[in-house]
Amino acid sequence: MTYTLPELSYDYSALEPHISARIMELHHSKHHQAYVTGANAALAAMEQARAEGNYANLPKLQKDLAFNLGGHVNHSVFWQNLAPQSGTPEGELAAAIDEYFGSYEAFKNHFSAAAVGIQGSGWAYLAWDSIGNRLIIGQMYDQQGNIALGNVPLLMLDMWEHAFYLDYQNVKADYVKAFWNIINWEDVAKRFASVKVASRSLLLG
Numbered sequence: 001m002t003y004t005l006p007e008l009s010y011d012y013s014a015l016e017p018h019i020s021a022r023i024m025e026l027h028h029s030k031h032h033q034a035y036v037t038g039a040n041a042a043l044a045a046m047e048q049a050r051a052e053g054n055y056a057n058l059p060k061l062q063k064d065l066a067f068n069l070g071g072h073v074n075h076s077v078f079w080q081n082l083a084p085q086s087g088t089p090e091g092e093l094a095a096a097i098d099e100y101f102g103s104y105e106a107f108k109n110h111f112s113a114a115a116v117g118i119q120g121s122g123w124a125y126l127a128w129d130s131i132g133n134r135l136i137i138g139q140m141y142d143q144q145g146n147i148a149l150g151n152v153p154l155l156m157l158d159m160w161e162h163a164f165y166l167d168y169q170n171v172k173a174d175y176v177k178a179f180w181n182i183i184n185w186e187d188v189a190k191r192f193a194s195v196k197v198a199s200r201s202l203l204l205g
Helices: 021-052 058-081 091-101 104-116 172-179 185-204
Strands: 122-129 134-141 151-158
Touching (some): 058 185, 091 185, 104 122, 104 134, 104 151, 104 172, 122 185
16 A cells, blocks of 8 residues: 555544544544545556556546545645644744735635635645745645645645534634634644755755
8 A cells, every 4th residue: 555544643532622523533534544545546556557558547547546645645734734722823934924925814814715715625725836935825626626736735724525514514714713723833834944945955956
């Protein structure tokens, strides 16, 4: 198995009352596991196709891999972005948010609007644009659509109904509001520091 379901660093109940233990259990053990299983199945099918020299089904398999691997990557970041207690960004991350969005409050409002405004299933994300060398906020459709190559996710919010419906039903805005109480800003800051180092290395050659 190439891909495996990552363990969480906290209990399923650790994020209550903002996200219930029941949602966390289903989301992690069922939904995320399904993406892991799907990505592995797509790779295995591609291996079989190569062995047989039969590539007729390759376009479908590539789409299957993109969707399921997207789900695996997105959720793997999402779990680490969460923590039982939150605060606000500090240090270089806070300075960058002020630089690119004007203020933390403006960033928060922009990110929340992006999340609530997603049509159908998808994600809101804060990413580092390695081409423009700046932070950007975006909407991802399904698990892989509408995100440019070169964008490295730093903070992700799952806006699929399975992430919130048992707790918030169709009131997405309440779920997004609750999200700000459980962001692991230390994890986001570490991702930001790592990607800035990588960007400098690419620029310097």
